[in-house]
């Protein structure tokens with residue numbers, strides 16, 4: 001009987017294994033046979049990604065003669081072509097007019113939603129809600145695939161600790177653990193859990209790697225860091241995306257320790273493929289191959305060779321591969337094997353998508369009309385926006401607002417459509433966006449009197465406006481002079497019981513190529529807030545932005561502060577729901593707010609140093625500043641609710657944990673306030689002594705729980721030695737036994753600590 005069971009089991013195992021291998025064997029046979037028919041030029045053609053530039057290009061050049069190139073087999077994929085009709089035309093050219101009828105893949109920057117625009121990624125990460133984040137990328141995949149796309153340039157998972165860098169808007173903030181969970185959730189949503197039906201698209205994790213560590217927060221700038229920091233702090237989200245099966249990876253613009261990422265063999269082959277086992281294809285960022293010439297790596301032929309040899313498969317827009325690889329082959333600078341390998345990887349992606357079986361798989365106009373801008377996606381956009389808001393201050397319970405009396409709605413972003421969608425909403429249409437004024441009216445009808453005044457322009461600095469308005473007139477200069485705008489605002493505010501001022505950044509004051517050295521509110525907005533604060537009425541600031549801002553003064557002037565980021569097309573409706581308490585805010589910062597730019601880079605999981613700063617103590621020879629304390633304005637993980645949550649003292653299942661045991665930590669959270677609400681309970685640890693210096697805190701887990709007013713919930717976490725692993729100086733992932741601190745709390749700063757020992 002026993003032998004029979006064993007035989008049966010092994011048969012089942014063999015069957016499952018071969019069934020799993022079947023598609024890949026079939027795929028290899030198919031691709032090998034196809035490649036047997038391809039000319040060298042056709043193979044190189046597969047490595048060429050073009051954009052015809054009819055929609056918004058994101059670099060300074062666009063591709064020329066695209067139709068002929070498709071016919072001649074010189075194109076592997078396209079991006080920036082939007083809509084079923086246009087994509088069908090291009091696919092038809094490839095299928096009907098090219099010699100081997102190889103289908104194209106169609107990509108786009110689907111970054112936070114597609115045509116239905118969700119809050120910017122930084123905002124979404126503040127929800128700390130992985131189900132919602134997955135739902136956002138699932139919805140974006142369904143909508144964009146219905147409109148013809150098969151590939152999205154997302155998620156962007158670059159860890160960023162420097163809010164001067166405008167692209168903090170596109171990522172999930174500063175923390176490797178939170179960032180890794182977000183990366184995984186997004187890949188799952190896009191790729192439909194790797195089930196490539198016609199609602200799944202290829203994800204493309206970017207920008208590999210370390211792009212967020214650009215020196216001085218200046219766009220495209222150099223990165224240089226220790227391997228230990230890389231492995232422990234910056235690489236985890238990319239790895240999480242690869243582990244989740246990301247079908248493609250985009251190399252970054254920056255150089256890393258002296259070698260541009262796009263031509264970096266260690267990065268793209270040794271680490272990505274050999275260590276992490278990545279099986280998909282690598283695409284360069286926009287003209288990043290060519291840009292290696294400016295980096296000082298040689299002429300176009302040399303840098304194209306460097307990129308191909310490094311493991312970079314697809315060349316975005318620059319056509320270095322198209323124009324130089326056959327010459328390099330003749331001169332022996334690259335081998336046919338190098339070209340074949342890259343070509344094979346691109347064809348594999350097309351095969352996995354099912355495009356060889358049906359090149360028109362994503363081109364169903366009926367699906368497009370059903371899915372694009374559908375009501376359920378609009379509803380999701382609102383839910384996401386509500387969950388992304390972070391309440392930073394709420395003195396005297398100013399919020400939620402009463403649904404009676406008069407509200408003065410003031411500010412350059414209070415009645416604005418243009419800036420609601422935020423950066424990287426290339427397929428979104430701002431005309432569908434709901435401004436706050438409209439949202440408030442939708443919400444309370446006539447029960448509240450709303451008086452509106454613009455109060456100020458977003459900025460009055462003409463040089464700045466010119467640069468920030470590069471895509472569209474997002475910062476408008478009112479016909480009325482600034483003094484008149486301000487006067488009108490004060491007059492409106494004088495009639496009101498409460499003032500709501502909607503301030504912040506225009507959509508593209510953050511995002512790509514939008515670094516700022518001063519991350520405060522523009523002067524005219526500061527002045528407006530000051531004037532409103534002088535009236536002595538309750539003042540609520542609604543702050544729309546794509547990065548943390550240095551708003552210490554404005555926070556002190558206001559009674560309540562709600563950061564909404566750029567909240568997407570349903571911004572106004574969602575913000576109104578939050579202001580009136582129909583949704584109780586639950587967002588927590590995924591990135592630290594500094595007090596001033598001098599504190600930057602500032603992040604909660606820093607090292608202790610040999611002379612650690614002691615809060616509230618003024619002493620010489622400590623790691624601190626003369627002119628500002630070390631504390632941030634708001635720490636990582638911070639976010640208030642309209643209710644209060646009281647934490648019990650955490651209990652540990654034991655204080656000495658053997659290597660095969662798990663530690664359980666329990667805490668009871670009680671909702672002691674007047675509203676039902678959600679709280680994100682956070683667990684951090686600190687290794688007290690290690691083979692290398694270790695951070696003062698590291699997020700290890702969190703749970704978002706809904707607790708009715710008056711109720712309590714017990715939250716339990718388990719920790720094993722695996723959770724405490726890190727990369728040591730030899731880049732080995734290890735657990736080191738010894739003393740640890742366990743912190744539980746409502747944000748990275750406000751925690752209760754316990755001690756325990758993890759034994760070998």
Ligand code: BGC
Pocket residue numbers: 058059109153206285286512
């Ligand atoms: C950006 C990428 C983007 C690409 C294509 C580049 O400028 O860095 O994030 O995916 O353009 O639009």
